Amino acid sequence: MTPPAASGRDLPHPVREEIRLESVLHALSDPMRLRIVRELAAEGRELSCSDFALPVTKSTTTHHFRVLRESGVVRQVYRGTAKLNGLRADDLDALFPGLLDRVLEAADRQAGRV
Amino acid sequence: MTPPAASGRDLPHPVREEIRLESVLHALSDPMRLRIVRELAAEGRELSCSDFALPVTKSTTTHHFRVLRESGVVRQVYRGTAKLNGLRADDLDALFPGLLDRVLEAADRQAGRV
DNA sequence: TGCCTCGTACGATAAACCTCGTAGTACGGC
DNA sequence: GCCGTACTACGAGGTTTATCGTACGAGGCA
Secondary structure, eight states, rough: OOSTSSSSSSOOOGGGGOOHHHHHHHHHHHHHHHHHHHHHHHHHHHGGGGOOSSSOOOOHHHHHHHHHHHHHHHHHHHHEEEEEEHHHHEEEEEEESSSHHHHHHHHHHHHOOO | OSSTTTTSSOOOOOOOOOOOHHHHHHHHHSHHHHHHHHHHHHHHEEEEGSSSSOSSSSHHHHHHHHHHHHTSSEEEEEETEEEEEOOHHHHHHHTTTTHHHHHHHHHEEEEEHH
């Protein structure tokens, strides 16, 4: 297992049991972060931070990714100079079945409603 | 319809179409407010603010109910000296099907996991 | 009328949050 | 070794937030 060690430093992630519902909801309650999560879910694969064309600076982007990581919504792994972000859909679904899907579905609906 | 006019002043509520997913998630991301919503859902009926034994002062309680009302999560109606709070489960379910239920279920699970 | 209860309004405080800019580190390629 | 790319760290500014305390208004009841 453990592919090619992903090269380099590790980032602190909460383990599955440490993920708190309140933190997840808070992480998803910011428009920028919800957008990130939606894109991640739509793409269905890991994306690097720079794949997102967000209307904020890089520092702010870093901040949002950190919130998402610390709340347990995404997993971040260094891969050379890039940092790949993946949705922790498996962990979230194990803890809170169906929650993520409903949020994504709700976001889609709302986006369509505008 | 409109029972006995509920006596007195009205409070500003967002209409169904104005309810924003981000606001709802934000409202639910506070432990005190999530607790209120869970109690409301468990009880299945309208409750007055004083029915909740929250570990905060009355002013703070008022504040949290206001956030819940302005985000569209609860509906508040005056009834004499009391103010009844009801979950807007119908509106939320119409906008974001299944979302509220999953959040409540997730909260139950998490409470049980502790 | 007067009082009690329920809830609001307002002000204050301390913490958290979103945003930015600048400076810095890690990695890969020339 | 040197440079560019990708991201981080730190600090700052301005807004929002959660909390409190005190003072006030509205409604029921004696």
